[in-house]
Amino acid sequence: MTAPPTLRLARADLDALLDAVRADGWTVLGPTVREEAIVYDRVDRAADLPAGWTDVQAPGRYRLERRADEALFGYAVGPHSWKRALHPADVRLWRASRTADGFAVDDAPPAAERTAFLGVRACELAAIAIQDRVLLDGPYPDPIYRARREATLLIAVQCGTAGGTCFCASMNTGPGVTGGADLTLTELLEPAHAFVVEVGSPRGAAIVARLASPPPPATEPERAAAGAVVARTAASMGRTLDDPARVPAALQETYDHPRWDDVAQRCLTCANCTMVCPTCFCTQVSDTTDLTGDHAERWRRWDSCFTLEFTHVHGGSVRQTARSRYRQWLTHKLSTWHDQFGTSGCVGCGRCITWCPVGIDITEEVRALLAPAAPAPGGAQ
Amino acid sequence: MALAPDPMLPRRARVLASRQDTRDTWTLELELDGAAPLPFAPGQFNMLWPFGVGEAPISICGDPAEPARIVHTVRAVGAVSQAIAAAAPGAVLGLRGPFGHGWPTVQAIGHDVLIVAGGIGLAPLRPVILELLAHRGQYGRAALLYGARTPADALYGHELDAWRARGLQVLTTVDVADRAWTGAVGVVTRLIPRAEVDPARTVAMVCGPDVMMRFTAQELTARGFPAARVHLSLERNMRCAVALCGHCQYGPTLLCRDGPVLTWERLRPLTSVREL
Amino acid sequence: MSEALGLEDVLREHPFTTGMRPEHLRELAGCAREVLLAAGTFPIREGDAADTFYALRDGAVAIEVHAPSGPLVVQTLHAGDVLGWSWLFPPYRSAFDARVVEPARALAFDAPCLRGKAERDHELGYALMLRMARVFTSRLAATRLQLLDLYGPRA
Numbered sequence: 001m002t003a004p005p006t007l008r009l010a011r012a013d014l015d016a017l018l019d020a021v022r023a024d025g026w027t028v029l030g031p032t033v034r035e036e037a038i039v040y041d042r043v044d045r046a047a048d049l050p051a052g053w054t055d056v057q058a059p060g061r062y063r064l065e066r067r068a069d070e071a072l073f074g075y076a077v078g079p080h081s082w083k084r085a086l087h088p089a090d091v092r093l094w095r096a097s098r099t100a101d102g103f104a105v106d107d108a109p110p111a112a113e114r115t116a117f118l119g120v121r122a123c124e125l126a127a128i129a130i131q132d133r134v135l136l137d138g139p140y141p142d143p144i145y146r147a148r149r150e151a152t153l154l155i156a157v158q159c160g161t162a163g164g165t166c167f168c169a170s171m172n173t174g175p176g177v178t179g180g181a182d183l184t185l186t187e188l189l190e191p192a193h194a195f196v197v198e199v200g201s202p203r204g205a206a207i208v209a210r211l212a213s214p215p216p217p218a219t220e221p222e223r224a225a226a227g228a229v230v231a232r233t234a235a236s237m238g239r240t241l242d243d244p245a246r247v248p249a250a251l252q253e254t255y256d257h258p259r260w261d262d263v264a265q266r267c268l269t270c271a272n273c274t275m276v277c278p279t280c281f282c283t284q285v286s287d288t289t290d291l292t293g294d295h296a297e298r299w300r301r302w303d304s305c306f307t308l309e310f311t312h313v314h315g316g317s318v319r320q321t322a323r324s325r326y327r328q329w330l331t332h333k334l335s336t337w338h339d340q341f342g343t344s345g346c347v348g349c350g351r352c353i354t355w356c357p358v359g360i361d362i363t364e365e366v367r368a369l370l371a372p373a374a375p376a377p378g379g380a381q
Numbered sequence: 382m383a384l385a386p387d388p389m390l391p392r393r394a395r396v397l398a399s400r401q402d403t404r405d406t407w408t409l410e411l412e413l414d415g416a417a418p419l420p421f422a423p424g425q426f427n428m429l430w431p432f433g434v435g436e437a438p439i440s441i442c443g444d445p446a447e448p449a450r451i452v453h454t455v456r457a458v459g460a461v462s463q464a465i466a467a468a469a470p471g472a473v474l475g476l477r478g479p480f481g482h483g484w485p486t487v488q489a490i491g492h493d494v495l496i497v498a499g500g501i502g503l504a505p506l507r508p509v510i511l512e513l514l515a516h517r518g519q520y521g522r523a524a525l526l527y528g529a530r531t532p533a534d535a536l537y538g539h540e541l542d543a544w545r546a547r548g549l550q551v552l553t554t555v556d557v558a559d560r561a562w563t564g565a566v567g568v569v570t571r572l573i574p575r576a577e578v579d580p581a582r583t584v585a586m587v588c589g590p591d592v593m594m595r596f597t598a599q600e601l602t603a604r605g606f607p608a609a610r611v612h613l614s615l616e617r618n619m620r621c622a623v624a625l626c627g628h629c630q631y632g633p634t635l636l637c638r639d640g641p642v643l644t645w646e647r648l649r650p651l652t653s654v655r656e657l
Numbered sequence: 658m659s660e661a662l663g664l665e666d667v668l669r670e671h672p673f674t675t676g677m678r679p680e681h682l683r684e685l686a687g688c689a690r691e692v693l694l695a696a697g698t699f700p701i702r703e704g705d706a707a708d709t710f711y712a713l714r715d716g717a718v719a720i721e722v723h724a725p726s727g728p729l730v731v732q733t734l735h736a737g738d739v740l741g742w743s744w745l746f747p748p749y750r751s752a753f754d755a756r757v758v759e760p761a762r763a764l765a766f767d768a769p770c771l772r773g774k775a776e777r778d779h780e781l782g783y784a785l786m787l788r789m790a791r792v793f794t795s796r797l798a799a800t801r802l803q804l805l806d807l808y809g810p811r812a
Contacts, residue, residue, distance in 0.1 A: 094390060096432070101414075102393040102473025103432055139638060140388045140623035252633075255654045282627030285620060289433035296433035303626070310628060312618050314458050324656030332630065339633030500808030530808040556803045558730045563758065565733040566719065568802040574672070574737050590807040596798075 007208065007215040008222055009185075011193035014046040014072075020210035021116045026153050029085060030118030031078070036064055038078040040085070043118055050075060057164040057238070057350065060359030073119055073187050076163025077349050081278030082117050082124055086148050087131060089302045093144075093285065098294040110144045116153035122174030123166075123347040125156060125181060127278030133341050134281050144300075153203055156181035158226065159233045160189075165350030167239040167363055173347040175237070176230040183207060186226035196226040239363045241334075241348065247366060248344070251335040254369045255327065263365055264323035266358050271304035273352035273360075274329065279345050280304070305329050330365060388623045391430045391475025394451060396468045402454065403534050406501060407466040408442070411451040411474065418448035419476075423508035424483025424614060424642045428622050429453065430475030431464035438619040438637075439465065440505035441479060445512050451476070454504035454536065480622040481641050484509045485612055489584035493521040495576050495606070497597050499528045499569050499589025503536045505614055506588050514547045521583075524550040524576040528569030528593070531555050532562045550577050569593065570600045580605035586642075588614040595652050598645040611645035632657050664689055668764060671712045672737045673788055681781045688770035694718065694761040700740070701755035707743035708768045716761020721754040732800070733758065739792055744768035 009017060021028055022044075030043035033050045043049060049072040056063045057076060067074050095106040120128075128149075135145040159175040168174030177184045182204035186196040196218045199205050208215070218226070241247065254260075274280040284303035289296045303310060306325050311318035319325045337345030346362070353361045394411040401407050413419060419427075421441050428436045437459070443452030457466035468474055486509055494513060498506050506525075513520055525544065529535040532555055545551045552572045554565035565572060569589070585606050587597050594613045602608050617629040617636050624638035632651045634640060651657055665686045668674055674682060692711075694700055700711060700718070711718075718740055720731045731753065734740055740763070743751045749768070775782030 096391075096475075098432065102395065103475065105390050107387075107390050135625060138624045140625065142625050143389065255657070281625070283621070284626065284628070285436070287430075287433055287435050293433060303628070305627070305630075310618070313616060318617065319656045321656060328630070328657075331632075336630070336633040340630075340635055528808070530806065534808060554733075556806065556808070560719075560721075560728055560730065560756075562730065565717070565735065566730040567732045568799045570802070571732075571735075571799050575735055592802070592805065593807050596802060 005199050005208075006218045006223055007197040007199070008218040009195040009197050009215045011046075011072075011195070013211075013213070013215065014195070016211055016213070017207070018044070018046065018118075020207050021118075021153065021155070023210055024153075024207055026114045026116035028116045028118050029082075031073070031075070033064065037062065038064065038075050040078075040080040040082065040117075040119075046072065049073070049119075054161060055163065057166075057354045058359075059165065059353050059361050060356055062354050069189050070193065071160065071187060071189055073157045073185075074161055076159065076161055076166055077121055077123070077351060079276050079351065079355055081276065081349075081351070082120065082128060083131060083278055083281075085115060085117070086128065086152065087135065087142075087145055087281060088148075091144060091300050093298045093300050096296045096298075103296075110147040112147040112151040114151045114153070115148075116155055118155045118157075120154050120156045120181060121159055121349075122156070122177045123168040123171075123349040124278055125154065125177060125179075126168075126171075126173035126347040127349070128154070129180060130279045130341070130343055130345060130347065131281060133343050134279075137341075153207075154181045154183075155204075156184040156200075158184065158186040158230050160187055160229045162233045162236045162238055163350050163354070164238040165353040165361070166237055166348060167241050167350060168348035169234045169237045170239075170241045170244055171344065171346060171348035172244070175233040186229055188222065188225050188229070194222070196222055239350065239353070239361070241346075241363050242367055242370070244344075247370065248335045248338045250370050251331050251366070255331075257369050259365065259368045260323045260327045262368075263326050263360060264321060266360055267322045267326045268357060269306040269322050269325055270357060271306040272355045272357060274304040274306060275302065276351040276355045277333075278347065278349060278351070279333075282310070284309075305332070326360075330362060333362070334366065388477060388480070391428075391436075391477050394429075394474050394476035396470050396472045396474065397450075398470055399468065402536050405458070405466075406454060406456045406534075406536065408452065408454045409465070409468060410443075411453065411476065412449065413451070413476070416449045419451050419479065420448045421445065421479040421508075422483040423486050423512055424505055425479035425481045426505075426619075426622070426641065427451070427453070427476050427478030428480070428619075429455075429461075429465050430477070431461065431468065432473075432475065434464045435461040436475075436477075436620075437461040437465065438480075438622060440614075442504040442507040445508050446515055454501065454507075456501045477622060481637055482639060484586050484614075484642050485584055486512050489513075489586075490516075490519045491521070492610075493578035493583040494523040495578050495583050495585040495601075496523075496525045497527075497569060497573070497585065497587045497589070497601075498525065499593040499597075500530065500534070501536065502587075502589030502593070502614070503527055506586060507537065509586060510544060510549065514544060514549060517548050522550070522578045523548065524552070524578050526569055526572040526576060527551070527553045528572070528589070529553070529555050531557050532564070552576070568596075570597050573597070573600050573604060581607070583610065585611045586614075587611065591616070598649070602645065608646040608649060609644055612642050613645060613648055614641045615643065615648070616641065664691065664764070667691065667714070668712070671714065671764065673712050673739050673792070677784055677788075681784050684774050684778070684781055685766070685771070685785070688766045688774065689764045692763050692765040694757040694763055696757050696760050698757050699754055700757065700765075701751045701753070703751055703754050705751050707741060707749045707751045709741060710744050710766040710768055710771060711740035712764040712766070713738050713740060714762040714764070715759075716757065716763075717759040718761060719756045719758050721756055723754065728754070728756075732796075732803070742789060742793070744772070745789065
C-alpha cells in the first residue's frame with residue numbers, strides 16, 4: 001500500500017473541490033456566519049465560508065471578530081456540532097393508525113441525504129466516534145443515526161486557532177486530525193493562501209479524482225508548514241484537564257464532595273451545555289395523537305439530564321437538586337461514560353464552557369473536585 | 382438473553398383476559414398476532430403502549446414455558462399504567478420487547494434459592510418461581526418471602542398455596558392487618574431468619590420498592606448471604622429500553638441494558654449515593 | 658426433641674443469647690422455665706404487671722393494640738424473637754397485648770428475678786441490656802420501615 005497522497009490545493013480552487021463533492025452526490029454542510037456566530041449550514045460556494053472571521057471564546061462568552069487575514073477556517077468551534085445532522089434534535093420515529101385489528105405502524109426505513117461535512121475538527125471527529133460507539137455499537141443500533149452516518153462524507157480541517165476554552169490536547173482528541181476523515185485540509189495563509197489536502201479514504205480519493213485539474217503534490221515545506229499549524233495550535237490551547245488518566249476513577253470517589261454544592265449555586269440547570277455538547281445523546285420520546293385519536297406519532301427529541309423530568313419515576317424525580325443534576329452530567333461525561341461505553345464522553349471542545357451562561361468551566365470543576373486537600377464531608381447518618 | 386426483533390416498533394398485542402388482583406392492580410394476558418411466541422427470560426420487561434397515550438416498562442410475569450401467552454401485572458398509578466390496566470379483553474396494546482437482563486435462574490441451578498418480594502415486586506419474580514417449580518429437582522431448598530401493604534394488597538393469593546404444595550416455602554407478611562389475617566405482620570426483612578435456606582449456598586433475588594430492597598440486601602449480607610449472589614431488580618425512568626436514550630442511567634450502569642437485575646455487590650456502593 | 662435438652666441448652670440455642678458467657682447463661686436459666694403458649698391466649702395484656710419476659714422457640718405471637726373498631730395487629734413475633742420489655746422499667750406495666758396466633762414453645766423468665774440478678778452483677782446486667790438494646794434497635798428499624806408504607810400509593 002502506498003502512502004496516502006498529500007496534495008496542494010490553491011485557495012482559488014476550493015470551489016472546484018466543492019463542485020467535485022457535489023458532483024459526487026453530496027450536499028455540503030459547513031461553517032457560515034449567521035446571527036453573529038459561526039454555525040453549520042448549507043455551503044455551496046467558498047464565499048459562504050466565514051472568511052476573515054474568528055471567534056473569541058471565554059467562559060460564558062463568545063464573540064466574532066475580524067481577523068487580519070482572509071482565513072476561511074480561522075475560528076475554533078461554534079455552538080453547533082455535527083450531531084445536529086447525525087442525531088437530529090427532533091425526529092419522527094413512526095406513525096400509527098387505528099385499524100380494525102388494532103393499529104398499523106408506518107415503519108418506513110429512515111432516509112438520509114448524502115451529506116458532506118466540511119470543516120470537521122479533530123475534536124468533532126472524536127465526538128462522532130463517541131456517538132458511533134453509543135448509538136451504533138450497543139445491542140440495538142439506532143437506525144436513524146446509522147442511515148445518516150453511512151451517508152456522511154467527512155472533510156476535516158486542522159485547527160489553526162485554539163479557542164479560549166478548548167482543551168482537546170489534554171483529552172488526546174486533537175488538535176491534530178489523526179484519522180477518521182475522508183479528506184483532511186490544512187489551511188496555509190502564507191506565502192500563498194492554499195490548503196494541504198490529505199486523502200483518508202477511497203471516498204475522499206473519488207472526490208479528488210473528479211477535479212478537472214488534478215492538484216499537485218504538496219511540497220516538503222508545505223507539508224512542514226501544515227505540521228507547524230497543528231503544533232502551534234496545540235501550544236496555544238486555552239485550557240487543560242489535569243491528569244486525565246486519573247479522572248474517571250477518581251471522580252467516582254467525589255459523590256459527596258462539597259464542591260457539588262458550590263457549583264450548584266452557580267448552575268442554572270439551563271441545559272445549554274448538553275445542547276452544545278457534541279457527544280450528549282440523551283433523547284426523550286413523546287407520543288402525539290390527532291384530534292380524532294385515530295392517528296398517533298412518536299417523536300424523539302433531544303433531552304437533557306438537567307431537567308427535573310429526566311429521572312421521573314413513580315413518586316417523583318430521582319435527581320431533585322441542581323447539585324445532583326450537574327454531578328450526573330459531569331461524572332457521566334468524564335467517568336461513568338467509560339463504564340457504559342468504554343470511552344470518555346468528553347472531547348475537550350470547550351463548548352460547554354463557552355455557552356454556559358454563568359461560565360462554569362468543567363476543567364476548573366474537575367480541578368477543584370480532585371484537589372488533594374479536598375475536605376472530607378462528615379459521616380452523619 | 383432474548384433480543385427483540387425490531388426494538389423500535391411496537392407490535393400488536395391483543396388482550397385475551399384481564400383480572401383485577403387488588404384495589405389498584407390488574408393482570409392482563411396478551412397475545413401477539415398469530416399467537417407468535419415471545420420468548421423471554423425471567424426478569425425481562427416489555428414496553429407497553431396504549432394507543433397514543435405513551436409507553437411504560439412493565440415486567441413480564443408469565444410462564445417462560447408458555448411464551449405465546451404474555452402476562453403482565455400492572456399497577457395503575459399514572460396515565461399510561463392506568464390505560465394499560467383498563468385494557469379490556471379484545472383491546473390491542475403496542476408491545477416492544479422483551480428487554481433487559483433478567484434474574485440468574487441458570488446460575489441458581491444447584492443452589493438454594495431465596496426470593497424476597499415486596500408489593501408489586503412479586504410480579505417480575507413470578508416467572509422465576511414458575512421456572513424453579515417446573516425444574517424443582519435442579520435447585521436446592523427454595524423460599525419465597527413476600528411482604529405487602531395489607532392482606533388485600535397481596536398478589537397471586539390463589540397461587541401461593543399451590544406453590545407451597547410444589548416445594549416452595551412461602552412466608553407472607555403485611556404492614557397492616559386485623560385479626561382475620563393469620564400470616565405475619567411486619568416488614569419483609571423480619572421474615573429472613575425464618576427462611577429455610579443455607580445463606581452460604583443461596584442465590585437470592587429481591588424485588589420491591591428501592592428502600593425495601595436496600596434494607597433487605599443489607600439484612601441478607603449481615604446474615605451471611607454473599608453480596609455477589611444477592612440480586613436486585615431496579616426501577617428507573619426507562620424510556621427507549623434499548624440503551625439509546627440515557628434516562629435509566631444509574632451511575633456507571635444503563636439499567637435497561639445492564640439491568641434491571643444487578644447484584645448487590647455492584648449496587649451497594651451506589652445505593653449510598655443520594656440522587657444518583 | 659426439647660425433652661432431651663436441659664433449660665440451659667435451650668437457652669444457649671436461642672439467638673437472643675448468642676455469644677453469652679456460660680456463667681451468665683446459667684444465671685439467666687435460673688430465672689427461666691419452659692412454657693407452652695396456647696393459641697388464642699394472651700401471655701401479656703396491656704396494663705397488667707409486666708412480670709414475665711419470653712424467648713420464643715417457635716409459633717407466632719401478635720403484638721396488638723385494641724381500638725374501638727377492634728384489635729389491630731402491630732407486629733408478629735416468631736421463633737428466635739423475644740417478647741416483652743416493659744418489665745425493664747418502672748412502673749413495670751405492659752404497654753400492648755400479646756396474643757398467641759400459633760401455639761408457641763417459649764422460655765418464660767421471671768422479671769423480678771432477672772432485674773435482681775442484673776442489679777447485683779452488672780457484668781450480667783450489661784450482657785443482658787446489650788442484647789435487649791439490639792432487640793430494640795432492630796425492632797425499631799423494622800417498625801420505621803413499616804411506617805413508611807412502602808407499598809402504598811404515593812400521591
